[in-house]
C-alpha cells in the first residue's frame with residue numbers, strides 16, 4: 369500500500385475485484401469483442417474496394433447486427449437445441465457452417481481471408497495477420513505476451529475457463545493497448561496508477577504454468593503503479609509478494625489473528641509463522657540474495 373508523506377492520505381481512486389466469473393454469458397461475447405478490436409477489424413473490412421463498391425459499411429461486418437450476419441443463427445454460429453427431458457445442446461449452424469456471416473459478407477477478403485476466417489484465427493495468428501495495423505495489433509500482442517495467444521478471436525466467452533476469463537480481465541486493465549474494461553465506470557473514474565485490485569484465491573483450478581502467467585500480469589499491474597491484494601494459500605504467489613500479512617495460527621475459528629507481517633524473506637524467518645518453513649523452500653536464491661543486499 370502506498371503511503372504519502374502527509375501520512376494517511378489515500379492514493380487509491382478505484383477498487384476492482386477480479387474473479388474467475390465469465391466475461392460474457394452468450395456466444396455474442398468473444399475475446400475479440402471483449403478487448404474491443406472488432407471495431408477496428410470491421411472498419412478495415414469496410415474500407416476494402418469490394419465493400420466500397422457494394423456499399424458495405426462497418427456494421428455489415430458485425431455478427432450482432434442484421435445485414436451481414438447469418439440470419440439462421442442470428443450471427444451466433446450455433447443453434448440452441450431444446451430437447452424434452454435433456455439439457456440444451458448447441459450445434460453448429462448448418463447455413464453458415466458456424467461462420468456467423470452470410471455468403472455475400474464472406475466474399476469480402478483481406479489478404480485472402482474473410483471476416484469469418486478472422487474469427488477462427490487464434491490471437492497469435494491474428495497478431496501476425498494484422499501486423500500492418502497498430503490499433504489492432506497492440507491489444508493483441510499484449511494478450512500474446514500474457515500467454516492468451518492460443519485463444520480464438522471468435523471463441524464464445526462462455527467456453528473460456530475461469531482462469532482464462534480472469535487473466536483476460538486483468539490484461540485489459542494494463543495501460544498499453546487498453547481495451548474495454550469489465551467496468552467502464554471504474555475506468556472513467558480511475559486515474560493512472562491508482563487502482564486497488566482485489567483477488568481471492570485466483571490460482572484455484574489453475575495449472576502451474578497458468579499461475580506463472582497470472583503472476584506476470586499481476587507484476588505488470590504493480591509496475592504500472594497499482595496495488596494488488598491477493599488472498600492466497602499458493603506458495604508461489606505468496607513468495608512473489610512485496611508484503612505479506614500472515615493470518616493464523618490455525619484454520620477457521622482458531623485462526624484470524626495476525627501471526628506475522630513483512631516481506632517473504634522476513635516471514636520465512638518467523639518462528640510464529642506456520643507458513644515460514646514452506647516459504648523457505650520456495651523462495652528463490654535470487655530473492656534471498658536481494659534481501660541480504662538491501
Ligand SMILES: [Zn+2]
Nearest residue numbers: 438441461464
Ligand atoms: Zn448461421
